[in-house]
Amino acid sequence: MIYHQHEVVIIGAGLAGSRAALEVSKVADCAVISKIFPSRSHSGAAQGGMGASLGNLDDDNWEFHMFDTVKGSDYLGDQDAAEILAKDAPEVIYELEHLGAPFSRTPEGKIAQRKFGGHTLNFGEKPALRACYSADYTGHVLLHTLFEQCIKHSVRFYSEFQMVHLIVKDNVCRGIVAWDICNGGLHVFRAKAVLFATGGYGRAYKITTNAHANTGDGLGMVLNAGLPLEDMEFVQFHPTGIYRNGILMTEGARGEGAYLLNKDGERFMKHYAPTLMELAPRDMVARAIQTEINEGRGCQSPEQKEQGIPGDFVHLDISHLGEAKLREVLPQIFDLARNFAGVDVAKEPTPIQPTAHYSMGGIPCTTDGRVISDHDNTIVRGLYAAGECACISVHGANRLGCNSTLDATLYGRRTGHTIARDVGDMIYEELPADGPDEAQKNLQWFFDADGRENVADIRSELQDTMMINCGIFREEKLLTEQLGIIKNLQDRFGKIGVKDKNQQFNTEVMEAMELGHLLNFSEVIVTGAVARQESRGAHARNDFTDRDDKNWLKHTLAYRENGDIRLDFKPVIITRFEPKERKY
Amino acid sequence: MNTVFKIYRFDPESGRNPRYQYFEIDVTKGQTVLDALIEIKAHKDGSLVFRRSCRSGICGSCAMQINGLNKLACETQVEDLKSKTVTIDPLPGFKPIKDLAVDMEPFYDKLRAVLPYLINPDSPPTDKERIQSPEEFKMIELATSCILCGGCTSSCPSFWADKAYLGPAALVKAYRYVFDTRDRGYSDRSGVVNNKHGLWRCHTIMNCNDACPKHIFPTEGISLLKRKVVEEKY
Secondary structure, eight states: OEEEEOSEEEEOOSHHHHHHHHHHTTTSOEEEEESSOGGGSGGGGOOSOEEOOOOSSSOOOHHHHHHHHHHHTTTOSOHHHHHHHHHHHHHHHHHHHHTTOOOOBOTTSSBOEEEEEEEEETTTTEEEEEEEOSTTOHHHHHHHHHHHHHHHTTOEEEETEEEEEEEEETTEEEEEEEEETTTOOEEEEEOSEEEEOOOOOGGGSSSBSSOTTOSOHHHHHHHHTTOOEESTTOEEEEEEEETTTOOBOOHHHHHTTOEEEOTTOOOGGGGTOTTTGGGSOHHHHHHHHHHHHHTTOSBOOHHHHHHTOOOOBEEEEOGGGOHHHHHHHOHHHHHHHHHHHOOOTTTSOEEEEEEEEEESOBEEBOTTOEEEOSTTOOEEEEEEEOGGGEESSSSTTOOOTTSHHHHHHHHHHHHHHHHHHHHTTOOOOOOOTHHHHHHHHHHHHHHHOBOSBOHHHHHHHHHHHHHHHSSSEEOHHHHHHHHHHHHHHHHHHTTBBOOOOOSTTOHHHHHHHHHHHHHHHHHHHHHHHHHOOSOBTTBEESSSOSOOHHHHOEEEEEEEETTEEEEEEEEOOOSSOOOOOOOO | OEEEEEEEEOOTTTTOOOEEEEEEEEOOTTOBHHHHHHHHHHHTOTTOOOOOSOSSSSSOOOEEEETTEEEEGGGOBHHHHOOSEEEEEOOTTSOEEETTEEOOHHHHHHHHHTOOSOOOOSOOOTTSOOOOOHHHHHHHHHHHTOOOOOHHHHTOHHHHHOTTSOHHHHHHHHHHHHTOTTOOOHHHHHHHHSSTTTGGGOOOOOHHHHHOTTOOOHHHHHHHHHHHHHHHHO
16 A cells, blocks of 8 residues: 555546646645546536626626526525626636637637527526537537646646545545556545545436446445435436437537427427527426427337337437538537437438436535535535535536536636635644555455456446436336335345456456446435425426425435435525526 | 457466457447447456547547557447458557557657647736637637547657657647647747657658547648748748
8 A cells, every 4th residue: 555645635637626726736735636537537528618608799697697507407506606606607717718728719709609508698588698619629628728737737647546435534534545547556645635526427327428437436435434415316318419329419509509300390399498499408408308209209210110119319400500600610519420320410410319417416515615514514624526526506406508617617716726725724634544444445345356246237237227217207116116226236236246356457346346336326316316206407206297395495415324325405595586487 | 240359458467478369249230349349348358458438539548449540449330340350459659558558658748748738928818818810719729629549649650660759649739839829838839849859750641640530630730830940940
C-alpha cells in the first residue's frame, strides 16, 4: 500500500472536477483522481449547449432562466440553488470563453445561442435563445479547454486510478483509497478535503446515452460510508436516443427546428405541448414519445412491418434544414446518424427512442457544495460534491437541457471556491486504522472470487429489468417486482467468478466492482420510486398520475442501513415561485 | 454471420511473448467492433483488455488497429469491414501495456509540449466575451474537435522512425491555438514546433488524414503552420 498526502483530492475529471481543480490549485496542493484519462470523461459527450441568459440574440434575463429551471424541475428544485445557477451563468460562460473555449459565433462575433427544451422568454411566452454552443461539440470543447487549463496550471492527475473506498468517520472525511488500474496496487490518499465529481450512472439501464464508465461508483461509495443519497428516483430519459443503442442525438437538433413524427408522419407533440411543441422539457417529450409507441403510433422497421409487430420508435426529422446548414450547426449528428443508424440526416429521418440520460438525484449538498448527512443539513466535514453526482438540488424532478454542463461547471467552480476558503483552516484528520485494510480486503475479495455467476450476465439482467420496471412509466406492481429482482441479483453477485487474477490492468475486476455499485444504488432508485406515490417530473406513476404537493413536495433521503434502504425526507426551498400547474 | 476475431494478446506478467488469439462470434447487423470485443470479454475471455468508454466516437479511448488501419472500435461496424476474419492490434508506434491497451503517456507529453492552452496576456473584457467572427471560428473549429485518440500520430511513418517527433495530434493542437485569433502565444510555441522533431518532420505522407475519425485532416493544419513559420521569418 502506497501512501500519499494532498490537501485536496478531487475524484473525477469531467467539467465539475476539472473546473474545481482550477480553483483549488490556486491556493492548495490538489490532486485529481480519474478512472479514465481526464479528456475521456463523459462531460465531453454533451452536445447541444450550455445555458446562460447572455441575451446575445434576444431579450433574455436570469429571472426567466431561473423560472424555467424551477418550472422544469416540477417545483422540486431548491430555488436558492436555481437562482445561483441562473444568476452566475453568464459570468461562468464568459470566463470559459476567456480561458479559450471555442464557441460558434453570431454575425457580430458574439457567442452564438440556440433554443433548448423548456427555456423560454417572459415566463413561458416563447422559446428563448439561451444555449451557448460550439456546433454540437459543446461538452467536448469545454472539457478539453478545462483539461488544457489544468495542464497550464500543473494540476496533478492520477489517471486510470479507480477509487475503491471513502474514509469517513464521526462525520468527518479523512481521505480515500484508490486502486492503480495500470500497475495494480492500492494507494491511500490522506486529504483535508475530498470532492466527489464522479458523474452519473446511466449504465444501470439497457438503453442509455451514457458511457461504459458511468456506473455511479461515487454514489455506491457514499452509501457504503453510511451517508444518504437524495431524490434518486428521478432518472431523466432523454427523448432522442438512436433506436436500439440509445446514443445521444442532441436536443440542439430540435433547437434548430427538428420535428418528431409518428408513423402517420404527424408532429404529435401538438397534442402534448401545443406552445413549445418539440421544445417542451425532456420528461414531457420522452413521455409523449413513449405514449405514441404504447398506443400503436410508433414507427415500424421493415422487419416489424413484415411480421406485423407494432413499431417501437419514432422519427426525428431534420432534413428540411438542408445539408449545408446541418453540416454547419450539427456536424456530429451527421456522423452519429451515419455510423450508428445508417441514416443520412440531410435526406431521411432518424429512428429514435427515449434513452436513460441523467440523474437528477445524487449526493445531498449545500449550495456551497458541502455534503450533508441528514435532513437538518448537518455538514460532513471535509467532504464536498459537484456535478451530476451531486444533488443541490438545482434540477428537482426534471433537468432542462443545457443546464447540466452549466451546473457542472458553475457548481464545480463554486465548490472549488468553498474548498479554497475552507482548506486553510483544516487539518489532516487521523486515518482510522481499519480504513485502508478494509479497502484491501474488499479488493482481495474480487481477486479471490471464483463462483459460477457471470458479471456481464448479472449486469445485463439489471439493465434490462430497470428499463422495463423502473423506466419512463412506473407502477407499484412492477417496481416491487424490480426490488425483488435486485435483491436476487445482489445475492448472485456474491457468487461471481473472476478469471483474470493478474495485478496489471485487470478490467475484469474493475467491471465487477462497478457492477457492485450499480446493484447498490439501483435499489435506492427503485425504493424511492415505490415510496413516492405521485407523478412529478421524470417520475411518472401510472397508479398515481397527479402531482401531490400536499404530501410529496419534499426531497427523499435514502440510507443503506443493515443491508436495507431507509428513507427520510427534507423540505424543498421555495423563494420566488410558488408551485403551479405545469403546462407548456 | 460468424466472424473470427484475431486479437493481439500480450500479458506482461506471464513473461510470454505476444501472440494472436482467435475468437469466433456470431455478429448481428449493427454490431460494432467494440460490441464484439465486449461480447468476447463478457462470455469468452474476461481477461481481454481494451480501453473504451463513450462508445459514440467522442471520448477517444478505443482507437486501435483494425484490419491494418487505425480506427475507433466503437464506430466501426463489423459488417462494413466485409471480412471473415477481423484482425485487431494495438495502435502501432506506441508501447503495448497489456493486450490492446498501449502506453499513451509519451503521446500526452507531446500534447503538453505545444502549450495547449490560450496564451494572451491582455485582460479580457469584463462581463462579455472576446469578439471572434464566424469566419475566424471556422479556421479552428475542425481542429477543436480532436478527441486525442492517437490514431493519427500512431499511423505516421515519420513518428515510427523518430519517436521524438511531436506528431500530427500535437501539431493540430498547436495549429488550433496559433490560428485562434484570441491567442498571442505564437512566439512561445514557434520554438517548440519549428525544429526537426516538429513541423519539418512531417513529410506529407498523409496517413493521418485517413486515420482521423473526426475528419480533421492534420496535414492541412501542419502545412498552414509551416507556411506561418516561414512567413514570420522572411
